[in-house]
Amino acid sequence: MNKIKHYLQLMRLHQWVKNFFIFLPLFFSFKMDHISLLIADLWAFVGFCLIASSIYIINDWNDIATDLLHSEKRNRPLASGAINKKEALLMILSLVAVSLSVYIFVLGNYIALALLVSYFILNIFYSLRLKHIPVIDISIVAIGFVIRIFIGGVVTDTPLSRWIVVMTFLLAIFLALGKRRDDVVIYEETGDKVRKNVDGYNIPFLNVAIVVVAAVMMVAYIMYTISQEVTERNGDNLYLTSFFVFVGLFRYLQIIFVEDRSGNPTLIFLKDNFIRIIIILWIISFFVITKFFR
DSSP: OHHHHHHHHHHTGGGGGGGGGGGHHHHHTTOTTOHHHHHHHHHHHHHHHHHHHHHHHHHHHHTHHHHTTSTTGGGSHHHHTSSOHHHHHHHHHHHHHHHHHIIIIIIOOHHHHHHHHHHHHHHHHHHHTGGGSTTHHHHHHHHHHHHHHHHHHHHTTOOOOHHHHHHHHHHHHHHHHHHHHHHHHHHHHHOOOSSGGGGGOOHHHHHHHHHHHHHHHHHHHHHHHTSHHHHHHHOSOGGGGHHHHHHHHHHHHHHHHTSOOOSOHHHHHHHOHHHHHHHHHHHHHHHHHHHHOO
């Protein structure tokens, strides 16, 4: 039973929440009630989660030596020895094989498959080298999120708004910057280097970058809600949802600058009640305005 627990821990199931970005094209095109498209997105989501888990294992394998020096990461399955390298390799191959099979035999969409393989290759290079290069590292993280929404658009044959692409990229950069800031705070307080490229960042730079990206992201969202393609389809009132985006964004900025705990964005979105309530209210307001106040 403990072995299964370690395997699941190695797959980082809680990180799968990131892959819900695959559903964004369907959500913003108001096609979530199209069952066939939703099923296609679900298969794309499952396949992407498996390939993402294989990358996490590769990353942990590559970081065994440094993880052993870290007070928390030394408890990861590979670093602690709970899962050996042979078992990890078998798991990587199995996850990749199943993921590719889903995209080839279930979805039968070779453009989505090409995007999936591109994501995998990009993240292999990220794990081996690119994650150690400041600025390049967060850019690759953001590109990964953009690939997610492109996959969601391709498998459901949903055209992507340029604003959705821009907002996705900016949001990913924003979250990555917050995470890097947390790394720098830990380094300054304890001397522990959470990642090798921590020397390429400092608090003043990250503070400015976070604020700039947050401001541009907010403007991009407002521009999306008042863009011609949106107003023609959904009316002139969608801009009112900006209130919840503002509040959610300020809450996250509070977590970054006041509480100094932006190191794990996934857990923040899963556990911070304030942000969860704001997201729910945003979704409700989005549908209410588009359905009843067009």
